[in-house]
Amino acid sequence: MTPPVFSHGSLRLYLLSLLAEQPRHGYELIQALSDRFGGTYSPSAGTIYPRLAKLEEDGLVQKAADGRKTVYDITDAGRAELNAREGDLTMIENEMSDSVRRLADEVRTGVNAAMKSLRADLAAAAQQAKTDAKEPAAEESPHSHSARLLREADVVLNEFRQQVRTDLRTLAARSPIGPETVDDLRRELAGVRSRLLDSLRR
Missing domain, CATH: 1.10.10.10 (Winged helix-like DNA-binding domain superfamily/Winged helix DNA-binding domain)
Incomplete structure (x- = not known):
C-alpha cells in the first residue's frame, strides 16, 4: 500500500x-x-x-x-x-523530499514496465513473423499470410496501448504526470519503433 x-x-x-x-x-x-x-x-x-x-x-x-x-x-x-513549530516544518519539508523521490520512482517504474512489455511483445511478434515467413501454411497465400500477421501485430499494439493508458490513468489519479514522464515515453517508443523497423528490414 x-x-x-x-x-x-x-x-x-x-x-x-x-x-x-x-x-x-x-x-x-x-x-x-x-x-x-x-x-x-x-x-x-x-x-x-x-x-x-x-x-x-x-x-x-x-x-x-x-x-x-x-x-x-x-x-x-x-x-x-x-x-x-519551525522544527516540525523542517521535518515536513524533509519528508516531502522523500515523497517526491518515491512518487517519481513509482511513475518511472510504471512506464518502464509498460515499455518492457511492449518490447517483449513486439520482439515475439517479429520472431513469429520470421518463423511463419520461412514456413508458411500450405493453404495460405503470401498475401493472406502477411495480412494475418499484420492483424496480429495490430492486436499486440492495441493491447499495449490499453495497458499503458490504464497504468498512466491509475498513476495520474494519485498524482499528476510530469513532463519528464511524457518525454521518457516518447523516447522509449521511438527506440522501440526504430528497433522494430531494423528487425523487419533484415
Whole structure:
C-alpha cells in the first residue's frame, strides 16, 4: 500500500507556511503544492478546502472575497503557531523530499514496465513473423499470410496501448504526470519503433 504523502497534521502546517509567503486562492495553494512536488502530487479540492475551513475556525487564517474567488491569508495567531513549530516544518519539508523521490520512482517504474512489455511483445511478434515467413501454411497465400500477421501485430499494439493508458490513468489519479514522464515515453517508443523497423528490414 502506498504511504500517504503527508502524515497526520502535516498538510495543515504546510498550508500555513504557504500562506505565510503570500495570500492565496484555494486553487493557488493546490498549484503551489503541485509545484513543490515537481508535478508528482497534487491534492484535490476536497483535501485542501476542509483544512482551510478548520484553520479559519481555529483563527489561524482568515478569508476575504476577491471577485468570485476567496483569498486566504495567515493571521498573527497563524504566524505564531508557524514560528512555534519551525522544527516540525523542517521535518515536513524533509519528508516531502522523500515523497517526491518515491512518487517519481513509482511513475518511472510504471512506464518502464509498460515499455518492457511492449518490447517483449513486439520482439515475439517479429520472431513469429520470421518463423511463419520461412514456413508458411500450405493453404495460405503470401498475401493472406502477411495480412494475418499484420492483424496480429495490430492486436499486440492495441493491447499495449490499453495497458499503458490504464497504468498512466491509475498513476495520474494519485498524482499528476510530469513532463519528464511524457518525454521518457516518447523516447522509449521511438527506440522501440526504430528497433522494430531494423528487425523487419533484415
